Amino acid sequence: MSCILFPSPIFGPIHSRRLGLSLGVNLLPPSAKVCSFDCVYCECGLNAKNETKPKLPTREEVKTALEKKLAALLSKNMIPDVITFAGNGEPTSHPKFLEIISDTIELRDKYVPNAKISVLSNSTFVNRPSVMEALQLVDNPIMKLDTVNEDFIHLVDRPNAKYDVEEIIRCLENFKGDVIVQTMFLKGSVDGKEINNTTDEYVQPWLKVLDQIKPREVMIYTIDRETPLKTLKKASPQELDRIKDILESKGYKTLVAY
Template structure:
């Protein structure tokens, strides 16, 4: 199981399939994982294997480290394309996430004005007013919706807090288009259960949800690294391309990462 934890409070930069040269911001400690999902495909491993007794990073710690790294990158002549809030779990669950976003916007405007700010989130706290307002400040508000089937979500994403798909769709729609919906498509099995979500029984209702949300973009991707559940497999490029065409038929741009 070749999963990993990220450095904290800043990691990278790394070359992202979707975002370009990405400087990561980690609201979680380097010692473990704090997440409201426990996805079978998470590159950081299962929650139970990454338990951590440390608290989230506060905004001052994150912003001090971010400023230092941006100044180092500027001196080296290579600023990031994007500053990405991600890390070892769910960034929006950090108590000072809104303050960290506001400070990151100020630092970006001063030190790396061409960089975007992105948040990779499972969306479980996006209905909190302060989190919602913070996500409206970022350039790429990337929220997860792997399917709209509650049973499948319980098996694949394994939320650790109450999760209602209909409420999530309504919350995502409340951003008025300032949202990118991110979806993992995969095949394979785990403990004898088929996890292929590329068939029409999953894709058609997901497309209907996209039509309600009306995101600025959808980004669909598949397994790229080893997963903690070892029998999950990539969706094929042909399948992903077909799904992307169906998204674009709704007049929603779609980015594919194979």
């Protein structure tokens, strides 16, 4: 199994399928993935089995590194479209996430005022008041909701702590529509069980929940790089287009990454 791990705390800029020229912020260690999910499709591989708690970059380290990088990019007239919190795990798990977001807004406004700030999150900590406050400050809170079927979530996304999809949905409703929902569609098998969340068995309940959340945009995508499990398959362009057509018929702005 190969995987992609990102430097910490700053990486890129890289060209994102969904966001354009993206300067990445990784609030997790550079040496291994550490996440509240252990998704079988994650390009960063599976969670590290650490006996000791890995060291996270400090708020001060993130701010210093980000300012240095932004100044260097500006000197080269290489302006990122977006500053994206992603990397080797769940960014909102950092204990100083709110403060780091505040620092990032300050530096964005100083160096690249037209750049957006995005957060790619699996939504597991959205019930924390400080995390919700931070997410409501950024331009693009991009929140994962692969399905509303808890059996699928536990088989494929594999949360490593208590996960209540109904609570997640209620929290996403609290954005009052100013949120982007992202959903991974894929097929194949996991632990000998067939999976395929492109079918109506999964899509229709997911659509009903979107009508509750009322996101301003929906991002649907499929596997792009090598995954930890070899038994997974991409959703086809036809399957993604079918879902896109349904979303657009319901009035949702939809972005598809094939």
